Amino acid sequence: MRRTLLSHLFPLVFAQLSITGTAQTYFYIGSISVDPAAPTTSDAITISLSGDLSSTGSAITASSWMLMGSTVHITLTATSGPGLDVLVPHTEEVMIGNLPAGPYSILVDGAFILDSAPEFQHAFTVVGTGGPDCENLTIASIQWSTFSDTTLSVHVFNSGIGFDYPGFILLDADGDTLAQEVVDFFAIGNESWHTLQIPPGTIMPDGTFTGTLQLWTGFFGELACSWAVTLDLCPAAECVTVEPYLANYGGAIVIGDFAWSIADGTEEVASGTFTLTNEDQMALAEACLAPGPHTFTLTPLQEPMGGQLVIGVNAEGWTSSIQQPFPQGIPAEPLAFDVVPGCSDTPNAITADKEGPAPVVIATRAGAMELRATDGGRLGSVSVHDLVGRTIFQKDILTDRLTVSVPATGAYLVSTRSKVQKVMVAAP
Numbered sequence: 001m002r003r004t005l006l007s008h009l010f011p012l013v014f015a016q017l018s019i020t021g022t023a024q025t026y027f028y029i030g031s032i033s034v035d036p037a038a039p040t041t042s043d044a045i046t047i048s049l050s051g052d053l054s055s056t057g058s059a060i061t062a063s064s065w066m067l068m069g070s071t072v073h074i075t076l077t078a079t080s081g082p083g084l085d086v087l088v089p090h091t092e093e094v095m096i097g098n099l100p101a102g103p104y105s106i107l108v109d110g111a112f113i114l115d116s117a118p119e120f121q122h123a124f125t126v127v128g129t130g131g132p133d134c135e136n137l138t139i140a141s142i143q144w145s146t147f148s149d150t151t152l153s154v155h156v157f158n159s160g161i162g163f164d165y166p167g168f169i170l171l172d173a174d175g176d177t178l179a180q181e182v183v184d185f186f187a188i189g190n191e192s193w194h195t196l197q198i199p200p201g202t203i204m205p206d207g208t209f210t211g212t213l214q215l216w217t218g219f220f221g222e223l224a225c226s227w228a229v230t231l232d233l234c235p236a237a238e239c240v241t242v243e244p245y246l247a248n249y250g251g252a253i254v255i256g257d258f259a260w261s262i263a264d265g266t267e268e269v270a271s272g273t274f275t276l277t278n279e280d281q282m283a284l285a286e287a288c289l290a291p292g293p294h295t296f297t298l299t300p301l302q303e304p305m306g307g308q309l310v311i312g313v314n315a316e317g318w319t320s321s322i323q324q325p326f327p328q329g330i331p332a333e334p335l336a337f338d339v340v341p342g343c344s345d346t347p348n349a350i351t352a353d354k355e356g357p358a359p360v361v362i363a364t365r366a367g368a369m370e371l372r373a374t375d376g377g378r379l380g381s382v383s384v385h386d387l388v389g390r391t392i393f394q395k396d397i398l399t400d401r402l403t404v405s406v407p408a409t410g411a412y413l414v415s416t417r418s419k420v421q422k423v424m425v426a427a428p
Helices: 002-020
Strands: 027-035 045-053 058-068 071-080 088-097 102-111 113-115 123-126 137-144 151-158 167-172 177-181 191-197 209-217 222-231 240-248 256-264 267-276 282-284 287-289 292-300 309-315 321-325 335-339 360-365 368-373 380-386 391-397 401-405 410-416 419-425
Touching: 027 102, 045 058, 045 071, 058 088, 071 088, 071 113, 102 113, 102 222, 123 222, 137 209, 137 222, 151 167, 151 177, 167 191, 240 256, 240 267, 256 287, 267 282, 267 287, 292 309, 309 335, 321 335, 321 410, 321 419, 360 419, 368 410, 368 419, 380 401, 391 401
Parallel strands: 027 113, 071 102
Antiparallel strands: 027 045, 045 088, 058 071, 102 123, 137 151, 151 191, 167 177, 167 209, 177 191, 209 222, 240 282, 240 287, 240 309, 256 267, 256 292, 292 335, 309 321, 360 368, 368 401, 380 391, 380 410, 410 419
Protein backbone atom coordinates (compact mmCIF):
# COMPACT_ATOMS: atom_id res chain seq x y z
CA MET A 1 0.00 0.00 0.00
CA ARG A 2 2.79 2.41 0.88
CA ARG A 3 4.34 1.96 -2.56
CA THR A 4 1.00 2.80 -4.21
CA LEU A 5 0.21 5.81 -2.02
CA LEU A 6 3.68 7.36 -2.33
CA SER A 7 4.45 6.56 -5.95
CA HIS A 8 3.45 10.05 -7.06
CA LEU A 9 5.95 11.53 -4.63
CA PHE A 10 8.96 9.45 -5.65
CA PRO A 11 10.33 11.96 -8.22
CA LEU A 12 10.32 14.67 -5.54
CA VAL A 13 11.90 12.34 -3.00
CA PHE A 14 14.65 11.31 -5.40
CA ALA A 15 15.31 14.97 -6.25
CA GLN A 16 15.72 15.75 -2.56
CA LEU A 17 17.95 12.71 -2.00
CA SER A 18 20.27 13.85 -4.77
CA ILE A 19 20.73 17.18 -3.01
CA THR A 20 20.83 16.24 0.67
CA GLY A 21 21.91 12.63 0.59
CA THR A 22 19.08 11.76 3.02
CA ALA A 23 18.08 8.12 2.75
CA GLN A 24 14.38 8.60 3.44
CA THR A 25 11.74 11.32 3.78
CA TYR A 26 9.31 11.11 6.67
CA PHE A 27 7.68 14.58 6.48
CA TYR A 28 6.53 16.06 3.16
CA ILE A 29 5.84 19.84 3.46
CA GLY A 30 3.17 21.03 1.00
CA SER A 31 2.41 24.55 2.23
CA ILE A 32 3.76 27.25 4.55
CA SER A 33 1.66 29.93 6.23
CA VAL A 34 2.46 32.89 8.48
CA ASP A 35 0.12 33.94 11.28
CA PRO A 36 -0.90 36.71 11.28
CA ALA A 37 -0.82 36.96 7.51
CA ALA A 38 0.25 40.65 7.63
CA PRO A 39 2.34 40.81 10.81
CA THR A 40 3.52 43.97 12.53
CA THR A 41 6.40 44.46 14.93
CA SER A 42 3.95 44.08 17.84
CA ASP A 43 2.63 40.66 16.68
CA ALA A 44 3.92 37.29 17.89
CA ILE A 45 4.51 35.39 14.65
CA THR A 46 3.83 31.69 14.11
CA ILE A 47 5.00 29.86 10.99
CA SER A 48 2.98 26.73 10.16
CA LEU A 49 4.44 23.94 8.02
CA SER A 50 1.65 21.73 6.68
CA GLY A 51 1.97 18.45 4.84
CA ASP A 52 2.01 14.68 5.39
CA LEU A 53 3.95 12.26 7.57
CA SER A 54 4.94 9.11 5.70
CA SER A 55 3.23 6.69 8.14
CA THR A 56 1.35 6.48 11.43
CA GLY A 57 4.69 5.76 13.07
CA SER A 58 6.39 8.91 11.76
CA ALA A 59 6.80 12.03 13.90
CA ILE A 60 8.70 15.30 14.25
CA THR A 61 11.14 14.78 17.11
CA ALA A 62 13.07 18.07 16.99
CA SER A 63 12.25 21.60 15.84
CA SER A 64 14.32 24.78 16.07
CA TRP A 65 14.78 28.08 14.30
CA MET A 66 17.23 30.93 14.07
CA LEU A 67 17.32 34.33 12.36
CA MET A 68 20.16 34.63 9.84
CA GLY A 69 20.07 38.20 8.52
CA SER A 70 16.60 38.45 7.01
CA THR A 71 16.14 34.66 6.69
CA VAL A 72 14.13 32.64 9.20
CA HIS A 73 15.97 29.30 9.14
CA ILE A 74 13.82 26.44 10.46
CA THR A 75 15.42 23.04 11.13
CA LEU A 76 13.27 19.92 11.67
CA THR A 77 14.10 16.30 12.43
CA ALA A 78 11.61 13.59 11.48
CA THR A 79 11.75 9.95 12.54
CA SER A 80 9.76 6.83 11.70
CA GLY A 81 8.81 3.81 13.82
CA PRO A 82 6.37 0.92 13.55
CA GLY A 83 3.01 1.92 12.05
CA LEU A 84 0.75 1.80 9.04
CA ASP A 85 2.26 2.92 5.73
CA VAL A 86 -0.30 5.64 5.00
CA LEU A 87 0.07 9.40 4.58
CA VAL A 88 -0.90 11.20 7.80
CA PRO A 89 -1.75 14.95 7.58
CA HIS A 90 0.40 16.98 9.95
CA THR A 91 1.04 20.67 10.72
CA GLU A 92 4.18 21.69 12.57
CA GLU A 93 3.87 25.10 14.21
CA VAL A 94 7.03 27.08 14.91
CA MET A 95 6.67 29.98 17.37
CA ILE A 96 8.83 32.82 16.11
CA GLY A 97 7.62 35.72 18.24
CA ASN A 98 8.26 39.38 17.37
CA LEU A 99 10.53 40.43 14.53
CA PRO A 100 11.84 43.85 13.47
CA ALA A 101 10.14 45.51 10.51
CA GLY A 102 11.28 44.43 7.08
CA PRO A 103 11.02 41.68 4.44
CA TYR A 104 11.90 38.09 5.39
CA SER A 105 12.46 34.77 3.65
CA ILE A 106 11.87 31.26 5.08
CA LEU A 107 14.33 28.38 4.72
CA VAL A 108 13.29 24.90 5.92
CA ASP A 109 15.69 21.95 6.12
CA GLY A 110 16.77 19.21 8.49
CA ALA A 111 16.73 15.40 8.62
CA PHE A 112 14.24 13.33 6.63
CA ILE A 113 12.37 16.49 5.50
CA LEU A 114 11.16 17.49 2.01
CA ASP A 115 10.01 21.10 1.51
CA SER A 116 7.78 21.29 -1.60
CA ALA A 117 5.82 24.42 -0.62
CA PRO A 118 5.35 27.06 -3.36
CA GLU A 119 8.17 29.58 -3.64
CA PHE A 120 5.96 32.59 -2.85
CA GLN A 121 5.04 31.07 0.53
CA HIS A 122 8.69 31.33 1.59
CA ALA A 123 8.52 35.12 2.06
CA PHE A 124 6.66 37.59 4.28
CA THR A 125 6.96 41.21 5.43
CA VAL A 126 6.75 42.68 8.92
CA VAL A 127 5.34 46.21 9.13
CA GLY A 128 6.49 48.59 11.85
CA THR A 129 4.17 50.00 14.52
CA GLY A 130 4.55 52.22 17.55
CA GLY A 131 4.87 55.27 15.31
CA PRO A 132 2.25 57.16 13.29
CA ASP A 133 -0.86 55.27 12.29
CA CYS A 134 -0.86 54.11 8.66
CA GLU A 135 -4.64 54.57 8.59
CA ASN A 136 -4.00 58.32 8.73
CA LEU A 137 -2.45 58.15 5.27
CA THR A 138 -4.45 58.36 2.05
CA ILE A 139 -2.67 57.55 -1.20
CA ALA A 140 -4.42 59.89 -3.63
CA SER A 141 -2.55 58.83 -6.77
CA ILE A 142 0.48 57.02 -8.17
CA GLN A 143 1.36 57.97 -11.73
CA TRP A 144 4.08 59.01 -14.15
CA SER A 145 5.69 62.32 -13.23
CA THR A 146 4.33 65.18 -15.32
CA PHE A 147 7.52 65.97 -17.23
CA SER A 148 9.62 62.80 -16.86
CA ASP A 149 9.65 59.19 -18.04
CA THR A 150 12.25 58.21 -15.40
CA THR A 151 10.26 59.07 -12.26
CA LEU A 152 6.84 58.42 -10.70
CA SER A 153 4.85 60.78 -8.47
CA VAL A 154 2.99 59.64 -5.34
CA HIS A 155 0.38 62.07 -3.97
CA VAL A 156 -0.29 61.59 -0.24
CA PHE A 157 -2.65 63.09 2.36
CA ASN A 158 -1.88 62.67 6.07
CA SER A 159 -4.52 63.31 8.75
CA GLY A 160 -1.98 62.70 11.51
CA ILE A 161 1.65 63.69 11.99
CA GLY A 162 5.11 62.18 11.69
CA PHE A 163 6.71 59.44 9.57
CA ASP A 164 10.25 60.74 10.03
CA TYR A 165 12.50 60.76 6.95
CA PRO A 166 10.00 58.86 4.77
CA GLY A 167 10.75 56.95 1.60
CA PHE A 168 8.27 55.18 -0.69
CA ILE A 169 9.05 52.06 -2.75
CA LEU A 170 6.81 50.61 -5.48
CA LEU A 171 7.16 46.86 -6.10
CA ASP A 172 5.66 44.75 -8.86
CA ALA A 173 3.69 41.53 -8.31
CA ASP A 174 6.95 39.55 -8.05
CA GLY A 175 8.37 41.84 -5.39
CA ASP A 176 10.89 43.52 -7.72
CA THR A 177 11.51 47.24 -7.29
CA LEU A 178 9.89 49.44 -9.94
CA ALA A 179 10.67 52.82 -8.33
CA GLN A 180 12.16 54.17 -5.10
CA GLU A 181 12.15 57.60 -3.49
CA VAL A 182 15.30 59.46 -2.55
CA VAL A 183 14.58 60.63 1.01
CA ASP A 184 13.98 64.38 0.87
CA PHE A 185 11.46 65.11 3.66
CA PHE A 186 11.79 65.34 7.44
CA ALA A 187 8.24 63.98 7.76
CA ILE A 188 4.93 63.68 5.88
CA GLY A 189 2.74 66.77 6.25
CA ASN A 190 -0.95 67.23 5.59
CA GLU A 191 -0.38 66.93 1.83
CA SER A 192 2.77 66.01 -0.03
CA TRP A 193 4.07 64.82 -3.38
CA HIS A 194 6.85 62.24 -3.47
CA THR A 195 9.10 61.57 -6.47
CA LEU A 196 10.21 57.96 -6.99
CA GLN A 197 13.21 57.25 -9.22
CA ILE A 198 12.92 54.37 -11.71
CA PRO A 199 16.16 52.31 -11.74
CA PRO A 200 17.92 52.16 -15.15
CA GLY A 201 16.85 49.17 -17.19
CA THR A 202 13.53 48.73 -15.39
CA ILE A 203 10.68 47.60 -17.65
CA MET A 204 7.53 49.29 -16.40
CA PRO A 205 4.26 47.34 -16.78
CA ASP A 206 1.85 48.46 -19.50
CA GLY A 207 -1.79 49.07 -18.69
CA THR A 208 -3.29 47.91 -15.39
CA PHE A 209 -1.13 45.85 -13.03
CA THR A 210 -0.97 44.87 -9.36
CA GLY A 211 1.85 45.68 -7.00
CA THR A 212 2.81 46.81 -3.52
CA LEU A 213 3.50 50.33 -2.28
CA GLN A 214 5.71 50.43 0.82
CA LEU A 215 6.48 53.37 3.11
CA TRP A 216 9.76 53.20 5.00
CA THR A 217 10.96 55.62 7.67
CA GLY A 218 14.31 56.58 9.16
CA PHE A 219 16.14 56.61 5.79
CA PHE A 220 14.74 53.16 4.92
CA GLY A 221 15.59 51.80 8.36
CA GLU A 222 12.09 50.55 9.20
CA LEU A 223 9.09 49.49 7.12
CA ALA A 224 6.15 51.55 8.39
CA CYS A 225 3.26 50.80 6.01
CA SER A 226 2.43 48.53 3.08
CA TRP A 227 -0.47 48.68 0.62
CA ALA A 228 -1.56 46.25 -2.09
CA VAL A 229 -2.33 48.44 -5.11
CA THR A 230 -3.85 48.03 -8.57
CA LEU A 231 -2.46 50.69 -10.89
CA ASP A 232 -2.59 52.19 -14.32
CA LEU A 233 0.23 54.74 -14.20
CA CYS A 234 -1.23 56.92 -16.94
CA PRO A 235 -3.68 59.60 -15.74
CA ALA A 236 -7.34 58.56 -15.60
CA ALA A 237 -8.36 62.05 -16.76
CA GLU A 238 -7.92 63.24 -20.33
CA CYS A 239 -5.60 66.04 -19.23
CA VAL A 240 -3.08 66.91 -16.53
CA THR A 241 -3.10 70.20 -14.60
CA VAL A 242 0.05 72.33 -14.94
CA GLU A 243 0.89 75.93 -14.04
CA PRO A 244 2.56 78.11 -16.68
CA TYR A 245 4.31 81.09 -15.13
CA LEU A 246 6.40 84.22 -15.72
CA ALA A 247 8.89 85.42 -13.09
CA ASN A 248 11.41 88.24 -12.81
CA TYR A 249 14.59 87.13 -11.02
CA GLY A 250 16.09 90.59 -10.58
CA GLY A 251 18.14 93.30 -12.24
CA ALA A 252 15.20 95.74 -12.57
CA ILE A 253 11.50 95.94 -11.83
CA VAL A 254 9.36 94.86 -14.78
CA ILE A 255 5.83 96.23 -15.08
CA GLY A 256 3.46 95.30 -17.87
CA ASP A 257 1.41 92.66 -19.64
CA PHE A 258 2.57 89.57 -21.50
CA ALA A 259 0.37 87.40 -23.71
CA TRP A 260 1.04 83.68 -23.33
CA SER A 261 -0.15 80.58 -25.14
CA ILE A 262 0.47 76.84 -25.09
CA ALA A 263 0.19 74.80 -28.27
CA ASP A 264 -0.25 71.08 -28.79
CA GLY A 265 1.54 70.77 -32.12
CA THR A 266 -0.01 73.50 -34.28
CA GLU A 267 -3.20 73.85 -32.22
CA GLU A 268 -3.45 76.36 -29.37
CA VAL A 269 -4.85 74.63 -26.28
CA ALA A 270 -4.45 77.33 -23.59
CA SER A 271 -3.79 81.07 -23.50
CA GLY A 272 -4.02 84.15 -21.33
CA THR A 273 -2.20 87.28 -20.14
CA PHE A 274 0.40 87.63 -17.39
CA THR A 275 0.63 90.95 -15.56
CA LEU A 276 3.68 92.00 -13.54
CA THR A 277 3.31 94.82 -11.02
CA ASN A 278 5.51 96.66 -8.53
CA GLU A 279 4.23 94.39 -5.80
CA ASP A 280 4.22 91.09 -7.69
CA GLN A 281 7.06 90.07 -9.99
CA MET A 282 5.65 86.61 -10.65
CA ALA A 283 2.45 85.64 -12.47
CA LEU A 284 0.85 82.19 -12.56
CA ALA A 285 -1.92 80.59 -14.59
CA GLU A 286 -3.43 77.11 -14.81
CA ALA A 287 -3.92 74.81 -17.79
CA CYS A 288 -5.04 71.22 -18.24
CA LEU A 289 -2.99 69.56 -20.97
CA ALA A 290 -3.31 66.20 -22.69
CA PRO A 291 -0.24 63.93 -22.66
CA GLY A 292 2.18 64.72 -25.46
CA PRO A 293 4.58 67.43 -26.71
CA HIS A 294 3.75 71.12 -26.16
CA THR A 295 5.28 74.56 -26.66
CA PHE A 296 4.86 77.59 -24.40
CA THR A 297 5.13 81.01 -26.10
CA LEU A 298 5.29 84.44 -24.42
CA THR A 299 4.81 87.82 -26.18
CA PRO A 300 5.47 91.19 -24.41
CA LEU A 301 2.74 93.79 -24.93
CA GLN A 302 5.08 96.75 -24.23
CA GLU A 303 8.66 97.86 -24.89
CA PRO A 304 11.52 95.92 -23.22
CA MET A 305 12.11 96.93 -19.58
CA GLY A 306 15.17 94.94 -18.46
CA GLY A 307 15.05 92.52 -15.57
CA GLN A 308 15.82 88.79 -15.72
CA LEU A 309 12.61 87.16 -16.91
CA VAL A 310 12.12 83.41 -16.85
CA ILE A 311 9.18 81.46 -18.24
CA GLY A 312 8.29 77.99 -17.05
CA VAL A 313 5.68 75.34 -16.39
CA ASN A 314 5.19 73.77 -12.95
CA ALA A 315 3.88 70.26 -12.42
CA GLU A 316 0.91 69.82 -10.09
CA GLY A 317 2.08 70.11 -6.50
CA TRP A 318 5.22 71.89 -7.77
CA THR A 319 7.00 68.54 -7.85
CA SER A 320 9.06 69.64 -10.86
CA SER A 321 9.41 72.55 -13.23
CA ILE A 322 10.52 73.14 -16.81
CA GLN A 323 11.83 76.65 -17.40
CA GLN A 324 14.11 78.80 -19.52
CA PRO A 325 15.24 82.46 -19.62
CA PHE A 326 13.12 84.94 -21.55
CA PRO A 327 15.41 87.67 -22.89
CA GLN A 328 13.60 90.88 -23.85
CA GLY A 329 14.25 92.81 -27.02
CA ILE A 330 15.36 89.79 -29.08
CA PRO A 331 13.35 86.92 -30.59
CA ALA A 332 12.83 84.26 -27.92
CA GLU A 333 12.47 80.53 -28.54
CA PRO A 334 9.25 78.92 -27.27
CA LEU A 335 9.68 76.64 -24.27
CA ALA A 336 9.24 73.05 -25.46
CA PHE A 337 8.14 70.39 -22.98
CA ASP A 338 6.46 66.99 -22.82
CA VAL A 339 3.50 66.15 -20.58
CA VAL A 340 3.44 62.64 -19.05
CA PRO A 341 5.95 61.20 -21.53
CA GLY A 342 5.67 57.74 -19.95
CA CYS A 343 2.12 57.28 -21.23
CA SER A 344 2.96 55.96 -24.68
CA ASP A 345 -0.52 54.61 -25.39
CA THR A 346 -2.27 57.99 -25.32
CA PRO A 347 -3.71 59.73 -28.41
CA ASN A 348 -0.95 62.36 -28.24
CA ALA A 349 1.77 59.77 -27.68
CA ILE A 350 5.39 60.79 -28.02
CA THR A 351 6.86 58.28 -30.45
CA ALA A 352 10.49 57.28 -30.68
CA ASP A 353 10.79 58.55 -34.26
CA LYS A 354 9.18 61.96 -33.77
CA GLU A 355 10.76 64.78 -35.75
CA GLY A 356 13.13 67.16 -34.04
CA PRO A 357 16.81 67.73 -33.33
CA ALA A 358 18.88 64.95 -31.78
CA PRO A 359 19.39 65.28 -28.04
CA VAL A 360 22.41 66.80 -26.34
CA VAL A 361 24.16 64.69 -23.70
CA ILE A 362 25.47 66.59 -20.68
CA ALA A 363 28.14 65.10 -18.42
CA THR A 364 29.44 66.84 -15.30
CA ARG A 365 32.64 66.95 -13.33
CA ALA A 366 33.87 69.19 -10.53
CA GLY A 367 33.21 72.80 -11.51
CA ALA A 368 32.22 72.12 -15.11
CA MET A 369 29.75 70.50 -17.49
CA GLU A 370 30.47 68.94 -20.89
CA LEU A 371 27.91 69.08 -23.71
CA ARG A 372 27.89 66.77 -26.74
CA ALA A 373 25.44 66.56 -29.65
CA THR A 374 24.63 62.90 -30.23
CA ASP A 375 24.29 63.35 -34.00
CA GLY A 376 27.69 65.03 -34.39
CA GLY A 377 26.13 68.28 -35.60
CA ARG A 378 26.77 71.70 -34.17
CA LEU A 379 25.28 72.53 -30.78
CA GLY A 380 23.92 75.89 -31.94
CA SER A 381 22.75 78.45 -29.39
CA VAL A 382 23.75 77.39 -25.87
CA SER A 383 22.88 79.24 -22.68
CA VAL A 384 23.51 78.32 -19.05
CA HIS A 385 21.71 80.04 -16.16
CA ASP A 386 21.62 79.50 -12.44
CA LEU A 387 18.30 79.07 -10.62
CA VAL A 388 17.98 82.78 -9.88
CA GLY A 389 18.20 83.63 -13.58
CA ARG A 390 21.81 84.86 -13.79
CA THR A 391 23.49 84.13 -17.13
CA ILE A 392 26.58 81.96 -16.66
CA PHE A 393 27.27 81.31 -20.35
CA GLN A 394 25.60 82.23 -23.63
CA LYS A 395 27.04 81.68 -27.12
CA ASP A 396 26.34 80.18 -30.55
CA ILE A 397 28.50 77.02 -30.80
CA LEU A 398 29.57 75.77 -34.23
CA THR A 399 31.02 72.45 -32.99
CA ASP A 400 29.38 69.35 -31.53
CA ARG A 401 31.17 69.61 -28.15
CA LEU A 402 31.53 72.24 -25.45
CA THR A 403 32.91 72.51 -21.90
CA VAL A 404 31.37 75.18 -19.66
CA SER A 405 32.93 76.12 -16.32
CA VAL A 406 30.56 77.12 -13.50
CA PRO A 407 31.43 79.23 -10.46
CA ALA A 408 29.82 77.14 -7.71
CA THR A 409 28.23 73.85 -6.86
CA GLY A 410 24.50 73.54 -7.44
CA ALA A 411 21.80 73.31 -10.09
CA TYR A 412 21.96 75.02 -13.49
CA LEU A 413 19.56 75.30 -16.42
CA VAL A 414 21.13 74.48 -19.78
CA SER A 415 19.25 75.53 -22.92
CA THR A 416 20.27 74.08 -26.29
CA ARG A 417 18.39 72.91 -29.39
CA SER A 418 15.09 74.25 -28.00
CA LYS A 419 15.36 72.03 -24.94
CA VAL A 420 16.07 72.92 -21.32
CA GLN A 421 17.82 70.52 -18.96
CA LYS A 422 18.43 70.88 -15.23
CA VAL A 423 22.01 69.87 -14.39
CA MET A 424 23.65 69.36 -10.98
CA VAL A 425 27.35 70.29 -10.82
CA ALA A 426 29.73 69.47 -7.97
CA ALA A 427 31.99 72.08 -6.37
CA PRO A 428 35.13 73.03 -8.34
